[in-house]
Amino acid sequence: MTAALPPIIDVPQLRALREQRAAQGRPLHLLDVRWALDGSKGRHTYLAGHLPEAVYVDLDTELAAPARPAAGRHPLPRPEDFAASLRRAGVTEGATAVVYDDADGAPAGRLAWMLRALGHDAAVLSGGLGAWDGPLETDDVQPAPGDVTARDWPERRIASADEVAAGDALVVDARAPERYRGEVEPVDPRAGHVPGAVNLPFSGNLDEQGRFLTPAELRRRFEDAGVREDRETIVYCGSGVTAAHDALALESAGFGRVRLFPGSWSQWSADPERPVAVGPTP
Template sequence: MPLMPSPADDPRTLVSTQWLAQHLRDPDLRILDASWYLPGSARDAKAEYAAAHIPGARFFDIDELSDQRSTLPHMAPPIEKFMSRLRAMGVGDGHQVVVYDGSGLFSAARVWWLFRLMGKMDVAVLDGGLPKWQAEGHETEDLPPVIRDRHMTVQRQNHLVRDVTQVAHAAKLGQAEVIDARGAARFAGEAPEPRPGLRAGHIPGARNVPYDSVLNPGGTMKDPAALRAVFEAAGVDLSKPAITSCGSGVTAAVLALALERIGHRNWSLYDGSWAEWGMYEDLPVETGPAQPRP
């Protein structure tokens, strides 16, 4: 039987493994392995890519392709660096990009957000990632892809990112919903942060939507109706602008992708996230679960 794409396939947000299998040989398709793992996970993303990746995939190094001038982890790179690195990977204008990772749906969303930040819309996350691809028996390879240079133009979309000053202002005035993707224990300040030296807790007034709460078992994203229910159950007012946050701006992008999937277009990502907020003693911190609204 021919492979049938999922009715939820959207080449600007999320595509299924069936969709990718059907389009794998398209000349203008570019696949990126954006695997990245938390410190202490004992997983090596580059080694895993070298051992097995989806045919034609390039490795997107989230830590290297970042703003190396910043002391914060993997901050969004300057436009010029993004363009030059992607061009060297043979990714450019006119390409449909599909990003995946080795966890299912985790760090790939960060690269989806980076492309959006740079004004590139034809980019989607592979739903379920490499684990689902391999579980279904699709092919992998261990050979590096043949690279052909491709021109890339970029137009940064500044409304998709927020800095610490903007987040502090929005949180204080209640102008936006700050949505934290970390687990409940870290959000409440009951579990230590994986990065040393950070305070425990969360941005005052933030809502907690752990990134895995928007996923099904197996690492695929829930359908839009279920996603909306997750946000509403966490007390998120979806009529307000949303600012997503997490530990270092990776899983915050999973929530951004989920918001985009439910049609909530007025969102941005706090790039510094808790790696920044938790470092500064003069910024307020709350502990405990999110407080109910008066």
């Protein structure tokens, strides 16, 4: 199963989609993923103002399993747990979801990527809350339970640490350059990057207004870094959140052979047997 909706849409497309779905009598789920590593964003920011009818989804508890060194800080949840979270958010089989946040699209991108990986029709809203020019609501939306069922995470969308290490794919690191180079490491056990990985910070997918670049602009960016149609690309970051941003951007640019390493650097750096490289891209 593959999603029919483009991975990234803007506000005019969202409005058109809402009108279309309403005319068809089909639901459109708006999902709000406010999140920050330091806890400064969450349900309280959602309640301060969100898109009409949007439902809050918690990244730490609903889009990730408990952290552990062997799987990283944000492992993918068990399929049955993720399905339960989607039902709690009111998501129904065959429906369409648009996901947004109030930052750079990374938290929202995590959920949009998860949904698309499982074949659900979903997109991230370019520019997020900052691009929305309509009214906001402050109620805690509690939808009727959805009916989605559990789906296994597909191997064609996910890479293991061993597959990253194999060297068959182009490995892309979505973190900030200083973390990639090993100059700083505020969270994970060791500083540096996967040997051979190239650095494509997810922030480079956005323009000065915080909106995604066009598919053509994204394609040029990735091709300049060595991404090719005839070679698989594996993306990682600190814990599998911002890497999803790169994965969606790659899909938007027309690259189909893309997998995400969910454990990312938090898993890799916790294993003393895994080698670490420092410095700029060779």
